[in-house]
Amino acid sequence: MKRIADSTVRRLSAYLRFLEDFEARGLSTISSDELARQGGTTSAQVRKDLSFFGSFGKRGLGYSVPELSTRLREILGLGREWRVIILGAGKIGAALAHYEGFRQRGFQILAAYDSNPEKVGRKLEGIPVRGIAHLERDVAKEKPDIAVITVPADAAQQTLDLVVRAGIKAALNFAPTQLHAPADVTVKTVNMAMELEGLSFALVNR
Amino acid sequence: MKRIADSTVRRLSAYLRFLEDFEARGLSTISSDELARQGGTTSAQVRKDLSFFGSFGKRGLGYSVPELSTRLREILGLGREWRVIILGAGKIGAALAHYEGFRQRGFQILAAYDSNPEKVGRKLEGIPVRGIAHLERDVAKEKPDIAVITVPADAAQQTLDLVVRAGIKAALNFAPTQLHAPADVTVKTVNMAMELEGLSFALVNR
DNA sequence: TTTAGCTTGTGAAGAAATTCACAAGATCGT
DNA sequence: ACGATCTTGTGAATTTCTTCACAAGCTAAA
Ligand SMILES: NC(=O)c1ccc[n+]([C@@H]2O[C@H](COP(=O)([O-])OP(=O)(O)OC[C@H]3O[C@@H](n4cnc5c(N)ncnc54)[C@H](O)[C@@H]3O)[C@@H](O)[C@H]2O)c1
Ligand SMILES: NC(=O)c1ccc[n+]([C@@H]2O[C@H](COP(=O)([O-])OP(=O)(O)OC[C@H]3O[C@@H](n4cnc5c(N)ncnc54)[C@H](O)[C@@H]3O)[C@@H](O)[C@H]2O)c1
Numbered sequence: 001m002k003r004i005a006d007s008t009v010r011r012l013s014a015y016l017r018f019l020e021d022f023e024a025r026g027l028s029t030i031s032s033d034e035l036a037r038q039g040g041t042t043s044a045q046v047r048k049d050l051s052f053f054g055s056f057g058k059r060g061l062g063y064s065v066p067e068l069s070t071r072l073r074e075i076l077g078l079g080r081e082w083r084v085i086i087l088g089a090g091k092i093g094a095a096l097a098h099y100e101g102f103r104q105r106g107f108q109i110l111a112a113y114d115s116n117p118e119k120v121g122r123k124l125e126g127i128p129v130r131g132i133a134h135l136e137r138d139v140a141k142e143k144p145d146i147a148v149i150t151v152p153a154d155a156a157q158q159t160l161d162l163v164v165r166a167g168i169k170a171a172l173n174f175a176p177t178q179l180h181a182p183a184d185v186t187v188k189t190v191n192m193a194m195e196l197e198g199l200s201f202a203l204v205n206r
Numbered sequence: 207m208k209r210i211a212d213s214t215v216r217r218l219s220a221y222l223r224f225l226e227d228f229e230a231r232g233l234s235t236i237s238s239d240e241l242a243r244q245g246g247t248t249s250a251q252v253r254k255d256l257s258f259f260g261s262f263g264k265r266g267l268g269y270s271v272p273e274l275s276t277r278l279r280e281i282l283g284l285g286r287e288w289r290v291i292i293l294g295a296g297k298i299g300a301a302l303a304h305y306e307g308f309r310q311r312g313f314q315i316l317a318a319y320d321s322n323p324e325k326v327g328r329k330l331e332g333i334p335v336r337g338i339a340h341l342e343r344d345v346a347k348e349k350p351d352i353a354v355i356t357v358p359a360d361a362a363q364q365t366l367d368l369v370v371r372a373g374i375k376a377a378l379n380f381a382p383t384q385l386h387a388p389a390d391v392t393v394k395t396v397n398m399a400m401e402l403e404g405l406s407f408a409l410v411n412r
Numbered sequence: 413t414t415t416a417g418c419t420t421g422t423g424a425a426g427a428a429a430t431t432c433a434c435a436a437g438a439t440c441g442t
Numbered sequence: 443a444c445g446a447t448c449t450t451g452t453g454a455a456t457t458t459c460t461t462c463a464c465a466a467g468c469t470a471a472a
Pocket of ligand 2: 095096097098099101293294295296297298299319320321322325338356357358359361365380381382398399
């Protein structure tokens, strides 16, 4: 399969969100132009993005909202439940454990892990907090798909190494550090400080 | 000034982080190659990124670590304190209010605002929670630079409109929605669900 | 059935970002 | 002082991403 750019996948994700809004409002078709307006892009971009995966529209009409959402969910791999573990039962880990947006999309949080014995054994919003020493055994048994890394920055790489060794192939990192992983492991970093610095740059350069 | 790409600014932010590590370890010079290795990019990319702003290196030697960090901080606008307010004193707002990473970088959180009267008047980790009705008056007085939006998705656009009307020119949005703002207002969105969907896509496409 | 009016799907063109490649400047050891 | 060895800074080449532009397909109305 042709390589799909990251930016394309992000836009597909955005389109799906609008489609769900449209579905909720009972609209049955949508044009690439309308989708583009919502997503802050162009209609040609929308059509090009979709064209990598097939032809879903009807000329003269647009796209069927339920059909296109279904196809986008398939493309994005959202047709199934993904099993997630959280590494680091701290403040941001707690906020994420709470977060309904994840569960709604089919991301099921199995457990949190922490190295602090005081946190182990407690619950984080109904999610058990386990000792990090159990990780490898638990992963072999429960086969989580995705690790969310919310440990302090200086422990992030070693934590990633740990989950990679345990066999997990995808991680979402919240520590403000560039992480290094083998090629068959996908790591995405959410770096809030970087975003704020982008705003700072924008403010001083106008 | 030539328009600087978003991706360039993000990389500068990453370089600065490594430089601070290097500084802490007492190293005095660094090459574009080393910087590239840390940041997962190429040395040519590093040099090109820096070249938009001047020539900071010494041929044959590399870059002076303290000098380059200083310059990067200047470029990114981190030479000053930025005043930040949080809109939505919920779970993610609380985690951010706590977050030391912001303060360390010169982002000072003045206050949080919420529409829920039960939250107003309390403290969120030492930060006062104020009624949203006071926003416009407070902004006129305290002149915050950046609004962090952590309200539910369906209130995000109206909240952005509110802070824009009050005169704020930059916002960091955590709600999973595409926001629309006038051209002179910079909005960055941190969309965690989108990142997770990117992982999902990567997992099914291998 | 024909025509008018939309909107898709997609090559081709254009723009933007990245990588190449090398001259030029700096250091170091002899 | 000279040659060997680095590493920067930057045009040019290349690759990647976006936008253009239009033929082709679908609908609805006459
Ligand atoms: N709080 C925020 O809003 C926020 C925002 C952006 C990024 N972050 C980043 O997220 C990370 C966590 O931040 P936080 O505010 O939640 O910090 P925190 O101190 O509240 O939580 C960190 C948790 O990780 C645990 N931990 C430490 N080392 C560990 C290890 N080796 N293995 C397992 N668990 C370990 C600690 O016991 C603690 O419970 C940091 O890297 C931070 O920079 C936080
Ligand atoms: N919790 C997470 O980890 C997480 C992660 C990613 C994104 N988000 C997003 O962040 C936002 C907040 O999530 P949360 O989990 O903190 O929810 P929350 O319900 O804990 O907090 C939302 C807060 O906003 C306040 N609020 C509601 N409408 C408001 C308005 N019009 N003006 C001012 N305040 C208002 C509420 O009173 C509440 O205190 C949501 O959009 C969510 O999708 C949350």
